[in-house]
Amino acid sequence: MEKFTKIEGVAAPMPLVNVDTDMIIPKQYLKTIKRTGLGVSLFDEMRYDTDGNEIPDFVLNKPAYRDAKILVAGDNFGCGSSREHAPWALLDFGIRVVISTSFADIFFNNCFKNGILPIVLPQEDVDKLMDDAQRGSNAVLTVDLESQTITGPDGGEIRFDVDPFKKECLLNGLDDIGLTLKNEAAIGTFESKYQAAVPWS
Amino acid sequence: MSAPKTLYDKIWDAHLVHEEDDGTSLLYIDRHLVHEVTSPQAFEGLRMAGRKVRAPEKTVAVPDHNVPTSLDRAKGIEDEMSRIQVDALEKNAKDFGITYYGVDDVRQGIVHIIGPELGWTLPGMTIVCGDSHTATHGAFGALAHGIGTSEVEHVLATQTLIQKKSKNMKVEVRGTLPVGVTAKDITLSVIGRTGTAGGNGHVIEYMGEAIRNLSMEGRMTVCNMAIEGGARAGLIAPDQKTFDYVNGRPHAPKGGNWEMALEYWKTLFTDEGAHFDKEIILEAADIAPVVTWGTSPEDVLPITGVVPSPDDFTGGKVEAARRSLDYMGLTPGTRLQDVEIDTVFIGSCTNGRIEDLREVAKIMEGKRVKDGLRAMIVPGSGLVRAQAEEEGIAQKLIEAGFDWRMAGCSMCLGMNPDQLAPGERCASTSNRNFEGRQGRGGRTHLLSPAMAAAAAITGRLTDVRDL
Known part of the structure; x- marks a missing residue:
C-alpha cells in the first residue's frame, strides 16, 4: 500500500448526501479481476451520458477539478455495498482524501486499506471546506496526517481525529496481513482452545 | 457476577x-x-x-x-x-x-x-x-x-x-403485525425511521414480540437490510x-x-439490564405495507401515502429528494397507488426464500399477472427452486404468468443480463433502490413479496390489503 503522509491538492465539492457505492462505481465495472484501471469509470453514470460523452456539469469534468486529490462530500458518503472497487476507483482517479460528516462503515474501512484517508468532521467544518472547494482550482487544501491538520487556501487550520492504529498503518504503508501474522502464535493458541470448546464450528 | x-x-x-x-x-x-x-x-x-x-x-x-x-x-x-x-x-x-x-x-x-x-x-x-x-x-x-x-x-x-x-443498538418491535404486513415492511420501516446512516458504527439487535413471531425466513429478511440502515450487522437471539x-x-x-451446541446456543441472549447505546421502539400496529418512492432505502412510505415534495425535507435531503424524484420520474402529490409499473422482480437475498414464494403464490391464487407486464421470479437457490417445484408453487406461478428462472442475484444488481432498461419502472423485492442499481436509468420501488404480487396483478403499486 502506498504511504500517506501529506497531500496537497485541489478539493472537489460533492455536497450530495448519501452518495452510494453504486454511484461511485456501477456494477458493470465489478467484473474486473484487477484492482487498477477503474479511475476512468469513477462516478460513471453521473460523469458520462449514455453515449460515453462527458457531462460538462459534473464536478470532476470541470477543468478546475480534473486533477482533484481531495473530495469534500455530503453526509453518509459510501453507503451501500462492500465493494472495494469504490476506493480502488477513487484511488485510480487520484483521490487520496475524502472529507464528510459521516461515512458508511465498510467503505470507511476499505479506504484505509488502500491508502485513502477518510476524514470525519463536524458539519460546520465540512461546510467551510465545501465553500473552499467551490473556489475551483484555487481550492487547494493541504492534509497532513502526522499533525492531523487540514490547511485551507486562506491558511486556516482544521484539526481532525484518526484512529491511532489506522494512522500508523497509513503513515508507514503497512500491510495488515503482515501485522496480524506477528500474532500467529496467539491465533494458533486461540484456535485449539476454541476448537475444543466449540467442536462443531 | x-x-x-x-x-x-x-x-x-x-x-x-x-x-x-x-x-x-x-x-x-x-x-x-x-x-x-x-x-x-x-x-x-x-x-x-x-x-x-x-x-x-x-x-x-x-x-x-x-x-x-x-x-x-x-x-x-x-x-x-x-x-x-x-x-x-x-x-x-x-x-x-x-x-x-x-x-x-x-x-x-x-x-x-x-x-x-x-x-x-x-x-x-x-x-x-x-x-x-x-x-x-x-x-x-x-x-x-x-x-x-x-x-x-x-x-x-x-x-x-x-x-x-461497534456500539450496541436495540430495535424493538412491540406487539403483533397487522394483516398484510410482513418482515420486509418491518425492516423498511425501521430504515425509514433511522435513515440510512442511523446504524453507522452500531450492531443492531432486533427484538420484541413481532420479531419473535417471525419465521426464520422473515428474520433473515429483517437482518438482511440492517446494512441499509448503516449497521454492519443485525442480530436476533436464537x-x-x-x-x-x-x-x-x-x-x-x-x-x-x-x-x-444446543446447550451453548441457549446462552446466546442479551442479559437483563445490558447496556444499549441507542434504542428504537416501533409498535407493530403502526406498521403498514410500505414502498420506496426515491433512490435511497430510507425513502419509505406506507402504500396509502403520496409522493413527497423536496420541501418536506431539510438540509442536504432537500436536494437529494429533488434529484431522486427527477430520476424516478415522479411528481409530488401523486398517490403511490397510482404509480404504474413495467416490471416485477421477485427474488434476491432479501426475499428469495421458499416462504417468500409461498406468499406470492397465495396472493396470486386465482389471479394472473397483468397483460404486458414483465414479471420474473428468481429463486434464491437451486434448492429453493426445487422445493417450490415439489410443492406445486412453481407450476401455479408459471400458469399465473411469471417467468420462472434459475437461482442467482439477478436483477437485484443486474450484473448478469437481468437488467432494467432506462426509464423502466420495477416493483422489486430486493434491497437497494439506488440510481442505476437494476440497470442504468431503471426505476426501483422496494416492497415485500406480497406487495410485489399485488403489483403484478394490477400493473401499479397496490395495497395488498385491498385484494
Whole structure:
C-alpha cells in the first residue's frame, strides 16, 4: 500500500448526501479481476451520458477539478455495498482524501486499506471546506496526517481525529496481513482452545 | 457476577483472539463465504505473497452475482468478463481446497441463502463475506458482516479480522403485525425511521414480540437490510425456531455435538439490564405495507401515502429528494397507488426464500399477472427452486404468468443480463433502490413479496390489503 503522509491538492465539492457505492462505481465495472484501471469509470453514470460523452456539469469534468486529490462530500458518503472497487476507483482517479460528516462503515474501512484517508468532521467544518472547494482550482487544501491538520487556501487550520492504529498503518504503508501474522502464535493458541470448546464450528 | 452483556458482547468476547490497548482487536472467524465478484484480487494477493488459506474447511465459495438465470445457462456464460470471474472462483476454490458449489450444482444459489440452507450458518458464529448483505445471517444469532476485498484476503490468510468493537443498538418491535404486513415492511420501516446512516458504527439487535413471531425466513429478511440502515450487522437471539430450522441441515452439528451446541446456543441472549447505546421502539400496529418512492432505502412510505415534495425535507435531503424524484420520474402529490409499473422482480437475498414464494403464490391464487407486464421470479437457490417445484408453487406461478428462472442475484444488481432498461419502472423485492442499481436509468420501488404480487396483478403499486 502506498504511504500517506501529506497531500496537497485541489478539493472537489460533492455536497450530495448519501452518495452510494453504486454511484461511485456501477456494477458493470465489478467484473474486473484487477484492482487498477477503474479511475476512468469513477462516478460513471453521473460523469458520462449514455453515449460515453462527458457531462460538462459534473464536478470532476470541470477543468478546475480534473486533477482533484481531495473530495469534500455530503453526509453518509459510501453507503451501500462492500465493494472495494469504490476506493480502488477513487484511488485510480487520484483521490487520496475524502472529507464528510459521516461515512458508511465498510467503505470507511476499505479506504484505509488502500491508502485513502477518510476524514470525519463536524458539519460546520465540512461546510467551510465545501465553500473552499467551490473556489475551483484555487481550492487547494493541504492534509497532513502526522499533525492531523487540514490547511485551507486562506491558511486556516482544521484539526481532525484518526484512529491511532489506522494512522500508523497509513503513515508507514503497512500491510495488515503482515501485522496480524506477528500474532500467529496467539491465533494458533486461540484456535485449539476454541476448537475444543466449540467442536462443531 | 460479571456485568450484564448484550448478545453482541457475548459473541464478540467468545471470538476475541487479541486486543491492543486502543481497542484494536483480532476477531476469530468461523465462516468465510466467498463469491466471484469480491474475491479474485484477494486470491491473487495470496498467490503473490505465497500464502495459503488458513482454514479452507471454514470457507465456502459459490458464484451468484454474475450467473445467468436463464433455463439454458448450462451452455455457459456468454459475457466474457462474467465468465472469467466465475471461472476464476472455481479455479481459486480448487487451488486452495475450498468447498465450491458450481452453477450446475442444485445447491448453488445466492451466498446468503445457501449458507443457512446448508447449515454452514449456525448460532453464535462469526461469519464474514465480501458482500454487505452478510448481515442476513444475523437472524441465527450469528455476528455476520460484510467486508472489503482486502479483508477477504486477510481472513483467507489468517482466519481473523482486525476490528474495533461497534456500539450496541436495540430495535424493538412491540406487539403483533397487522394483516398484510410482513418482515420486509418491518425492516423498511425501521430504515425509514433511522435513515440510512442511523446504524453507522452500531450492531443492531432486533427484538420484541413481532420479531419473535417471525419465521426464520422473515428474520433473515429483517437482518438482511440492517446494512441499509448503516449497521454492519443485525442480530436476533436464537430460540426454538432457530434450533428447529438448523437441526438436520447438512453442515449442522450431529449427535453429541448437537446436544453440546444446543446447550451453548441457549446462552446466546442479551442479559437483563445490558447496556444499549441507542434504542428504537416501533409498535407493530403502526406498521403498514410500505414502498420506496426515491433512490435511497430510507425513502419509505406506507402504500396509502403520496409522493413527497423536496420541501418536506431539510438540509442536504432537500436536494437529494429533488434529484431522486427527477430520476424516478415522479411528481409530488401523486398517490403511490397510482404509480404504474413495467416490471416485477421477485427474488434476491432479501426475499428469495421458499416462504417468500409461498406468499406470492397465495396472493396470486386465482389471479394472473397483468397483460404486458414483465414479471420474473428468481429463486434464491437451486434448492429453493426445487422445493417450490415439489410443492406445486412453481407450476401455479408459471400458469399465473411469471417467468420462472434459475437461482442467482439477478436483477437485484443486474450484473448478469437481468437488467432494467432506462426509464423502466420495477416493483422489486430486493434491497437497494439506488440510481442505476437494476440497470442504468431503471426505476426501483422496494416492497415485500406480497406487495410485489399485488403489483403484478394490477400493473401499479397496490395495497395488498385491498385484494
